Amino acid sequence: MKIANHSVVEINYTLKDAEGTVIDSSEGGQPLKYLQGVGNIIPGLEKEMLDKSAGDKFTVVIAPEEGYGPQNxxxxxxxxxxxxxxxxxxxxxxxxxxxxxxxxxxxxxxxxxxxxxxxxxGNHPLAGVELHFEIEVIAVREATPEEVDHGHVH
Structure with missing residues (x-):
């Protein structure tokens, strides 16, 4: 199944800045589960997740404008x-x-x-930061009507 809007997606990820410093990672913890297409993750990553499938591994660079925005x-x-x-x-x-x-x-x-x-x-700590993600898609399933209605994974 390919990731589409209202898919429940489970990923492992590592997030680094442009210098390669790890900012966040699911390594050693639980994979991230989110509902695609409702803004549960940053816009740039959400766009990159479309049409991916379980087992896909990829890297992507997200500009600040598609992440946490520029510094204001x-x-x-x-x-x-x-x-x-x-x-x-x-x-x-x-x-x-x-x-x-x-x-x-x-x-x-x-x-x-x-x-x-x-x-x-008052800027988000990652505002103005170019985000470098390493992603592994673990699972993809269709969201339940309740998940779609509530806008998040149950």
């Missing part, structure tokens, strides 16, 4: 440390939940502290 400079801001009221000690790498300008929840990370000024980044 508007999501990098410098705030006074007083904006983090209730937090005793701020450190680079700390993550916080905040609201975007349109009221959506967003995770931000402290990327710099200079005296009383704290710089945060």
């Amino acid at each position: 400079p508007e999501l990098i801001q410098t705030l006074p440390s007083s904006a983090f009221g209730g937090v005793e000690k701020l450190e680079v790498g700390m993550a916080f939940r905040a609201q975007s300008t349109d009221g959506q929840p967003i995770e931000v990370e402290i990327i710099d502290i200079d005296g009383d000024q704290v710089t945060i980044n």
Whole structure:
């Protein structure tokens, strides 16, 4: 069976950056199961999965625009440390939940502290990163009506 929209797909994968550093992998864990065609995985990888079958192995490079998007400079801001009221000690790498300008929840990370000024980044950690995938398709099956209705694998 070839992968099509509303296929349940099970893959093993390794994700690396352009320098070959492993970012994520299913190795040593469970394969990734997802529902094709409903946005469960990044758009570029979802496109590349179409028409593949169980047993297929391939590599693919996904540009940022088809992955987690380019870096958005508007999501990098410098705030006074007083904006983090209730937090005793701020450190680079700390993550916080905040609201975007349109009221959506967003995770931000402290990327710099200079005296009383704290710089945060609301971009996804993989925004702007070229993604290098090694994929092995383990299994493909038709989704149940309930899975299609719910938009994810059961």
